[in-house]
Structure formats: structure tokens, C-alpha cells
Amino acid sequence: MSDISYWKYVDVFTIHQAACLWGGMDPARNSKWSSTLSSQVIAIKQMLVGAAISGELNADSSRNYSASIGDLSDSLVSRADLIEFARQKELFPAFLFDTFLTEHIGIAESISPNKDPLDELLDTLTKVPFTPPPPRAEPINNKNPKSLPAPKPNEKNRGGRPQEYDWDSFTMEIVRLANGLDGLPDKQADLIRMMLQWFTDTYGAEPAESSVKERVSKIYNYLEKAKNPSG
16 A cells, blocks of 8 residues: 555645645655645645635634744645535545545555556456447427427336436446557546547537546546556
């Protein structure tokens, strides 16, 4: 288990710790005075401090004696408040949302150095039962009553939730791409655009980009973890 992965047991962080974890750095090895902090961590920290000052992010400064001079690095924020803030920003940092890795942490720690991490991921994903996508429905023109389908006789309204996007098929499409000659794109953003287009081509509509981004991010984070199982 990597040093960062131990932080999944923590529910309250300082703003500095949250910024480091958000940017993929271990806060135990990078103090707020450290010269090794990445530009990404510094920018994330500024985002969190600004949100705390504006009240957008709930932060407790009662034990932070430096808060009086504007230093909120040691102010406390909860995991729940960070998750709510991240969702509002449509951001999904791995240390808050990486449930895929949490569920499969045993796999990542036991990967054989002689086996391709992508093969490990595919072995896991292909165990998911395949559900074929429903037939694509023709678009309905609500302005023309003649184009509306006639109601079927004696058909009862069963109620319940409307049919959602077929995420099983989404997963299997990613498996198909990963097995292709080109494999998965190096950048998550490229795969997100490809899968949004896949939804449009397959169903004539696409889900929220944040829903696709969250699932794609879990896969890429898992692959990155699998390449470095010892942390």
C-alpha cells in the first residue's frame, strides 16, 4: 500500500494536507514550507483557501492560530465537506472519489511484476455480466402530434424509475478499446470525449460529462496504481 493510500482512513484534514492529497503528493513528506510542492498543489491550496474565506467550503479555524494573519493552511476541513465542494466544481480527485481503487486495493498490491497491469484490469472488468444495449429509439417530434406513437391497448403504466444509461455496455466498450491495436488514449480527456460520442452514436443522447469523467478517472487511476504497486 502506498503512503498516500493510508490517508483513506482520515476524515478530517488541514487545508494543506487536503491540497497535497488532491495533487497526488504525500503531506507527511511535504510540509507547507517545503520547496518541493508542485505548482498543481500550490494552485489547489489557493483554491481551497479562497473557498474557505468565501464560505463556499466549511473550514474550522478555531485551532489555527495563524488564521488571524490570513494563513489558513492549518484550518480543518472534513472529508464530507471536501467531497461536496469537489462535486460542485465537477472535480473528482482520486483521494476523495477513488472507490474503484479502494474496492480492488488487494489486486493492486498483489500484481505480478511480470504481468501487464492492463491485463489485470481487463481480467477484473470482463467478469462483469454483459447487458446488451437496448435498440436505439427514433427521435420524437413533440410539435407534430402525428409523429407521436399511438398508445398500446391495455398497456399498464408500471411506474418506477426511467431507464438509465447502460454503464455495463460503457465498461465493455472501454475493454474493447483497450484490447485494440491502439489501446486506451494516454490522456483521460481524450477517452472522455470518445465515450461521450459513443453514447451519442449508440443511444442518440449522452449523459453528463461529469458522470463519464468520474468513471474514466477511476480506470486511469487504477492503471497508474497498478504500474507502481509498491507505491
